[in-house]
Amino acid sequence: MINIAVLGYGTVGSGVVEVINTNQDSINRRAGDAIRIKYVLDLRDFPGDPVQKVLVHDYETIVNDPEVDIVVEVMGGLEPAHTFVKRALEAGKSVATSNKALVAKFGPELMDIARNKNINFLFEASCGGGIPIIRALNQSLTADQIDEVTGILNGTTNYMLTKMDMEGSRFESVLKEAQEKGYAEADPTADVEGYDACRKIAILSSLAYGKFLNYEKIHTEGITRITPEDMEYARVMGMSIKLLATSRKLSEDSYYAVVAPFLVGKNNPLYSVNDVYNGIFVHGNVLGDAMFYGSGAGKLPTASAVVADVVDEAKHLHENMPNEWNDQPLPLADPDQVSGRFFVRVQTTDLSLIRSVFGTIEQIQVPKAEGETGFVTAQMTLGQYKAKAAEIKAEILSMIRIKD
Amino acid sequence: MINIAVLGYGTVGSGVVEVINTNQDSINRRAGDAIRIKYVLDLRDFPGDPVQKVLVHDYETIVNDPEVDIVVEVMGGLEPAHTFVKRALEAGKSVATSNKALVAKFGPELMDIARNKNINFLFEASCGGGIPIIRALNQSLTADQIDEVTGILNGTTNYMLTKMDMEGSRFESVLKEAQEKGYAEADPTADVEGYDACRKIAILSSLAYGKFLNYEKIHTEGITRITPEDMEYARVMGMSIKLLATSRKLSEDSYYAVVAPFLVGKNNPLYSVNDVYNGIFVHGNVLGDAMFYGSGAGKLPTASAVVADVVDEAKHLHENMPNEWNDQPLPLADPDQVSGRFFVRVQTTDLSLIRSVFGTIEQIQVPKAEGETGFVTAQMTLGQYKAKAAEIKAEILSMIRIKD
Numbered sequence: 001m002i003n004i005a006v007l008g009y010g011t012v013g014s015g016v017v018e019v020i021n022t023n024q025d026s027i028n029r030r031a032g033d034a035i036r037i038k039y040v041l042d043l044r045d046f047p048g049d050p051v052q053k054v055l056v057h058d059y060e061t062i063v064n065d066p067e068v069d070i071v072v073e074v075m076g077g078l079e080p081a082h083t084f085v086k087r088a089l090e091a092g093k094s095v096a097t098s099n100k101a102l103v104a105k106f107g108p109e110l111m112d113i114a115r116n117k118n119i120n121f122l123f124e125a126s127c128g129g130g131i132p133i134i135r136a137l138n139q140s141l142t143a144d145q146i147d148e149v150t151g152i153l154n155g156t157t158n159y160m161l162t163k164m165d166m167e168g169s170r171f172e173s174v175l176k177e178a179q180e181k182g183y184a185e186a187d188p189t190a191d192v193e194g195y196d197a198c199r200k201i202a203i204l205s206s207l208a209y210g211k212f213l214n215y216e217k218i219h220t221e222g223i224t225r226i227t228p229e230d231m232e233y234a235r236v237m238g239m240s241i242k243l244l245a246t247s248r249k250l251s252e253d254s255y256y257a258v259v260a261p262f263l264v265g266k267n268n269p270l271y272s273v274n275d276v277y278n279g280i281f282v283h284g285n286v287l288g289d290a291m292f293y294g295s296g297a298g299k300l301p302t303a304s305a306v307v308a309d310v311v312d313e314a315k316h317l318h319e320n321m322p323n324e325w326n327d328q329p330l331p332l333a334d335p336d337q338v339s340g341r342f343f344v345r346v347q348t349t350d351l352s353l354i355r356s357v358f359g360t361i362e363q364i365q366v367p368k369a370e371g372e373t374g375f376v377t378a379q380m381t382l383g384q385y386k387a388k389a390a391e392i393k394a395e396i397l398s399m400i401r402i403k404d
Numbered sequence: 405m406i407n408i409a410v411l412g413y414g415t416v417g418s419g420v421v422e423v424i425n426t427n428q429d430s431i432n433r434r435a436g437d438a439i440r441i442k443y444v445l446d447l448r449d450f451p452g453d454p455v456q457k458v459l460v461h462d463y464e465t466i467v468n469d470p471e472v473d474i475v476v477e478v479m480g481g482l483e484p485a486h487t488f489v490k491r492a493l494e495a496g497k498s499v500a501t502s503n504k505a506l507v508a509k510f511g512p513e514l515m516d517i518a519r520n521k522n523i524n525f526l527f528e529a530s531c532g533g534g535i536p537i538i539r540a541l542n543q544s545l546t547a548d549q550i551d552e553v554t555g556i557l558n559g560t561t562n563y564m565l566t567k568m569d570m571e572g573s574r575f576e577s578v579l580k581e582a583q584e585k586g587y588a589e590a591d592p593t594a595d596v597e598g599y600d601a602c603r604k605i606a607i608l609s610s611l612a613y614g615k616f617l618n619y620e621k622i623h624t625e626g627i628t629r630i631t632p633e634d635m636e637y638a639r640v641m642g643m644s645i646k647l648l649a650t651s652r653k654l655s656e657d658s659y660y661a662v663v664a665p666f667l668v669g670k671n672n673p674l675y676s677v678n679d680v681y682n683g684i685f686v687h688g689n690v691l692g693d694a695m696f697y698g699s700g701a702g703k704l705p706t707a708s709a710v711v712a713d714v715v716d717e718a719k720h721l722h723e724n725m726p727n728e729w730n731d732q733p734l735p736l737a738d739p740d741q742v743s744g745r746f747f748v749r750v751q752t753t754d755l756s757l758i759r760s761v762f763g764t765i766e767q768i769q770v771p772k773a774e775g776e777t778g779f780v781t782a783q784m785t786l787g788q789y790k791a792k793a794a795e796i797k798a799e800i801l802s803m804i805r806i807k808d
Binding site for chain 1: 422423426427430431433434435436528534535536539540543544545546547548549614673675676677681688689690691692693694695696697698699702704705707708709710711712714715716726728
């Protein structure tokens with residue numbers, strides 16, 4: 001018998017209880033032992049819900065019970081999650097969490113404690129919901145040196161961009177609709193400004209490259225400035241605008257990471273990742289291209305990943321499973337020094353003016369666009385682009401990176 | 405020091421040596437020990453190739469050497485691969501193989517020996533090349549009951565179908581081109597008749613459902629009868645013709661498996677899997693939809709998966725990692741009893757004749773098609789379809805299943 005305690009009976013917490021009840025037999029067989037939910041911690045009561053029988057309001061009951069082998073943290077937020085998780089690990093209990101904010105900020109500290117206690121701190125559900133990307137990086141792609149990880153890691157913004165693309169609607173109206181459907185929160189900042197995707201790419205990059213990528217160091221832009229006009233240009237180019245969270249190895253001691261809207265072409269497997277789905281592209285030096293696709297959020301897919309971690313921890317109760325992440329900071333290049341191509345819209349129809357500043361360009365012609373020019377630059381660094389954008393005597397209406 | 409022996413210095417075997425040499429440091433770190441290639445077995449000599457130093461021609465040298473911990477079988481074919489692998493396992497050496505024919509036919513026997521010896525028989529590279537689908541089924545999706553596995557599992561036929569779609573060319577000319585480029589073998593039967601994909605879906609289904617699916621029981625059709633006219637109808641329908649290897653759970657004691665060309669719609673993530681790439685769609689009862697995408701073949705991607713198995717075996721040298729596959733046969737439904745929709749082309753333009761036999765149909769109009777009618781049937785069993793096809797007084801030009 002393996003006793004677990006679930007911290008938080010919200011969406012994911014109730015999903016964890018549901019998954020364990022639904023697939024009890026196969027889960028127990030795979031874990032090699034019976035998994036029992038001994039406690040669920042929540043400040044609220046849930047009259048009439050069977051959870052009431054195992055509900056506790058005081059974390060001390062859980063952390064002081066030597067029978068509890070595994071703690072599932074699905075409360076979200078930094079506090080009290082951080083304190084609770086740290087105390088659980090220090091008490092010799094393995095922890096499974098879906099909390100990307102916690103992992104991105106305190107991952108190295110918590111993994112250190114788990115290593116020292118010879119237990120496990122797992123967080124498959126923190127990135128890409130039900131998509132088993134973290135176990136793939138830790139246990140499957142072990143013959144490779146990963147040199148790129150690029151993900152559509154936020155379902156809310158991907159849903160919104162897909163809608164804007166299909167229906168030609170404006171950001172504000174799509175946001176309102178997403179909020180009404182429950183796909184976006186009342187305060188959508190973390191999603192639409194890219195903060196959520198930023199934490200996730202920090203976690204995935206740390207595992208892929210074996211060094212700690214601090215999410216606070218990643219240049220992050222959201223999708224609030226994307227317009228139906230941008231979408232129209234994308235369509236003409238046969239491309240799609242996606243919020244990508246991407247990192248890649250430039251050299252042995254230099255990496256690049258950014259979260260921003262990108263124009264993605266049809267040959268990229270991320271092009272077809274639509275609606276609330278997530279997709280994570282990985283390039284390995286011997287594997288080549290791979291992509292992992294699935295539900296990036298949602299009660300049951302996220303709970304599926306949390307419970308898979310619980311099964312793994314049950315199978316390795318007093319045996320730390322190593323991963324590549326360590327405390328050394330990942331060396332980041334100055335984003336201004338990194339090259340790419342840029343799609344630009346300027347408020348002028350004077351091509352010779354544009355060419356005098358940007359040199360060779362590829363003009364993109366959209367029937368409806370009036371009084372402006374859309375074009376793709378040649379390969380240049382972001383710093384060079386910025387200098388040209390400052391120099392040109394016309395307003396820049398938008399700039400979107402091209403994913404090559 | 406972990407000593408390995410590689411059986412076969414062909415494409416994959418030389419890839420394994422190259423991957424281990426290229427990524428030596430990270431592989432050793434992840435394996436927790438230094439991996440050394442002690443022997444490579446091949447009947448041929450390779451003058452001037454550094455492999456010559458470790459080359460042996462007699463398997464006895466390997467199987468009788470107690471220093472050899474892991475045997476890598478990348479010869480392909482059933483014999484002598486089966487004898488060699490069995491003897492290695494019986495001698496207490498873990499085995500990693502890329503050989504789908506071996507796994508599909510002798511998997512249960514070889515896994516039994518590995519279990520009894522408390523070692524491992526792993527075969528990540530046998531399905532989907534570099535795509536880490538087997539470890540995902542065994543170790544990641546453990547909270548789920550899988551109810552569908554559908555894959556584009558053969559790169560050669562996917563390349564050919566993509567070409568036929570893009571260029572409107574006939575099967576024969578695309579095959580010739582694929583052979584010239586080395587994408588198809590001189591005898592292309594195993595690929596184009598679906599036999600290769602059939603063995604792979606048998607392996608994946610056995611792992612997903614925890615029972616043995618004998619590949620000989622799977623109804624298998626290839627792509628040899630697909631014509632440019634079929635492709636034209638697919639285009640008009642906004643769909644793509646893919647060779648799918650698919651299995652699904654109909655009820656607790658009834659499963660369905662088939663390998664055949666299917667019409668796949670844009671909403672299916674497999675729609676965008678083109679060229680030599682493979683994609684494997686999995687549906688779990690709590691996970692929902694997931695897809696794994698990557699290089700399904702090729703020297704280095706396949707070797708990447710083989711070496712990942714070697715790393716896992718090095719980490720679990722005398723500890724069997726269980727999976728769900730067992731010897732009990734997977735109960736299969738009669739394919740004639742399973743429902744679906746079918747795209748049909750008949751050599752008549754008499755719609756009332758068609759409706760008198762097939763009832764409600766959705767006609768598909770293709771400008772160029774003359775003297776024939778293309779249509780999609782209502783939902784019916786394959787048996788019902790066959791009865792109607794036998795009844796109608798007009799030649800059936802083609803029938804392709806619709807992937808719903």
